[in-house]
Amino acid sequence: MTATRAVRAGAPAGTPMEPARRALEQALGGAGTGPAVVTLGVHDALGPRAADPFATVRPGATVHLSARAVLIGPWGGDASAPACGQCLAMRWQRLRSRSERDALETGTGPVTTAAAHWPRLSPWVLDAVAALHAAVAGGEAGAPGRSAADRALPQVSRLDLETLQVRTYPLAADPLCPDCGPRGTDAPRPFTPRSLPKPHPGAQRLRAASSYPVPHEALANPVTGVLGAGTWTNVTSPTTAPVAGSVFMRGYAGLTDVTWSGQANSFSASRDLAFLEGLERYAGTHRRTGSTEVLTAAYAELGDRALDPALCGFYPEATYRDDPLVSPFDPERPIPWVYGHSLRDDRPVLVPARLAYYSAGLAADNFVFECSNGCAIGGSPEEALLGALLELIERDAFLLAWYGGLRLTEIDLASVPGPAVRTMVDRAALQGYDVHAFDNRIDLAVPVVTGLAVRRDGGPGLYSFGAGAALDPAAAVEAALSEVLTYIPHLPGQVAERQAELEAMTRDFSLVKHLKDHAQLYGLPAMSPYVRPYREPLAVRPMEGLYAEWEERGRPRTGDLRDDLMLCVDELTAAGHDVIVVTQTTPEQRRAGLSTVCAIVPGLLPIDFGWSRQRAPYMPRMRTAAVRAGLRREPLTDAEVRLVPHPFP
Secondary structure, three states, X not given: OOOOOOOOXXXXXXXXXXXXXXXXXXXXXXXXXXXXXXXXXXXXXXXXXXXXXXXXXXXXXXXXXXXXXXXXXXXXXXXXXXXXXXXXXXXXXXXXXXXXXXXXXXXXXXXXXXXXXXXXXXXXXXXHXXXXXHHHHOOOOOOOOOXXXXXXXXXXXXXXXXXXXXXXXXXXXXXXXXXXXXXXXXOXXXXXXXXXXXXXXXXOOOOXXXXXXXXXXXXXXOOOOOOEOOOEEOOOOOOOEEXXXXXXXXXXXXXXXXXXXXXXXXXXXXXXXXXXXXXXXXXXXXXXXXXXXXXXXXXXXXHHHEOOHHHHOOOOHHHHHHOOOOOOOOOOOOEEEEEEEEOOOOEEEEXXXXXXXXXXXXXXXXXXXXXXXXXXXXXXXHHXXXXXXXXXXXXXXXHHHHHHOOOOEEXXXXXXXXXXXXXXXXXXXXXXXXXXXXXXXXXXXXXXXXXXXXXXXXXOOOEEEEEEEOOOHHHHHHHHHHHHHHHOOOHHHHHXXXXXXXXXXXXXXXXXXXXXXXXXXXXXXXXXXXXXXXXXXXXXXXXXXXXXXXXXXXXXXOOEHHHHHHHHHHHHHHOOOOOEEEEOOOHHHHHOOOEEEEXXXXXXXXXXXXXXXXXXXXXXXXXXXXXXXXXXXXXXXXXXXXXXXXXXX
16 A cells, blocks of 8 residues: 555645545645545545546545545555555445435535534544554555455455444445546457356256355445445345345436345345345446447437337337426437347347446436346356346246236146245245246247235235246246245235325326336235236146147257357247347456346337336237237237236336
8 A cells, every 4th residue: 555645635725524634634644745635425536527626646545534434545455456546435435325425426415514623533533543554554454354355355444433443344446437447448249159068957057156256245335335335134034035235326317226135045045146136237227347438329320230229119109298207219319329249140239328228328318218127147148148038038928928918827836846846835825825827938938937926815915926937947937936935025014005005006007107016006906807817827737748848849958058048049039039238247247257248139028117118018029929929810909908017026
């Protein structure tokens, strides 16, 4: 850690915390020879650098003064992933409260007035800071005994100004840091699926989630956490062992609380899955690849170099007329684009950034609000893409059945091999629910299963839906039921808490505005008529007979993940769709051996939330897929499309 700086900067007199900063800098040796001291929480470290008086010295600063603590660092690490003081300021700021961030970054929110002489630094506080800084600078401090992945990173020590307690946290470099982040411009990235042997022919993953060198402490801690200030566990959950975390991410609608979680049968397994989901959302919400420029152009200028956004669906005209947050797509209006790769045509394709990064965006490209649909993480780009395509296929099939009012074949759960499904059925029963699973394949051969839990006594939380897709039909059943079991312990309370609000939605679907509304709406008996197709299945059949043809002639048995992936690609291209992959992998993920992609399959039905912001009911595939599957002779008419909010959670 460098103890001196050649360049000095300071804020004007009268700036909040400036007297304390100057006093601390003087106590540490003065502006001539001591370490640079900068403030945190006074100037926007995520905004324009011209507005930050410490912009020139912040990257090399090693003492950072906030209202409640002094941070010393970055220091240590094995030099394989260096980070700077600007990285620290950016990570720290993202963990502040909603009101703090809005006040600092936008000038809105609660009116706050800084205390004139705060913080007050007593002599013993100044001594403690000096001693801690000397210990760190002299190499006398050692990183705590965390995992090797955490110890390899630079460290930041926090001295609490009230208690003088010292705690140390690892710091992952911020890929958006203007000083040490990667440089470059967006460019085409060819994608040729590689041959990847699986541990056994039926495996869905190349490695266990616990095997990746993920720096857990760096991802979740209250000072430098990449994904949030920490995690929490729900030890009272009767169906799974949940671990979750959250962080505010700024997007087109302001600060959004992005939650990530893992729902497995042990807290350690749930924690590993939670961090993987958190990293996936971290990559998918905003572009963090490190390149500094993207192409901005009008679609009309790009021709066949670009994906036509219309193929991915638009909202109905009334939405663009009445919703102030969205505007119709204008092919003459410049918008940002990122490169993807078409697997069907083996060529680069420009994709609207709005369709690839779902929390980013500009007012100029607000023609649609995407979600995490088609974003997935894996141990290789191929594994991530396979997961992304399975998710797209799953949600497309669910929406085709829902809006088409199709009756499905129920799977006899007693016929599913292995103990996993049996234990899920039993756990649901202990909560007062019966669970069902349905073969939701429409015109694609890949197994898709819809799960449904029905509360036996008819009380609040009456219905809960889930879905899963996998090349192994039993795994698809387990995925669908696992999703159902995740929600049923909390659903009755959520519905009872909002009962009047939800009842109003049953009479006026336009009141369904948020993700949670869709699932919670079906906790009311008033929605039972719309669930009737699932309560009256075509038949109940054992799994072996239902999937016999798939197991004999459809499912790959080569033990090569590439063959699993290409089966999904071939199914989609045979149905007339392109398959476009956008690489989202961040430096933090790459270091842990992980990859994240966004898969875009134009024409598949996309999942949307908010009744006025639905694309699926108005897309051509909604009318033709059942014909292609041999379930109908003629396409659905507009009158036959069931315009009722979906219950997807």
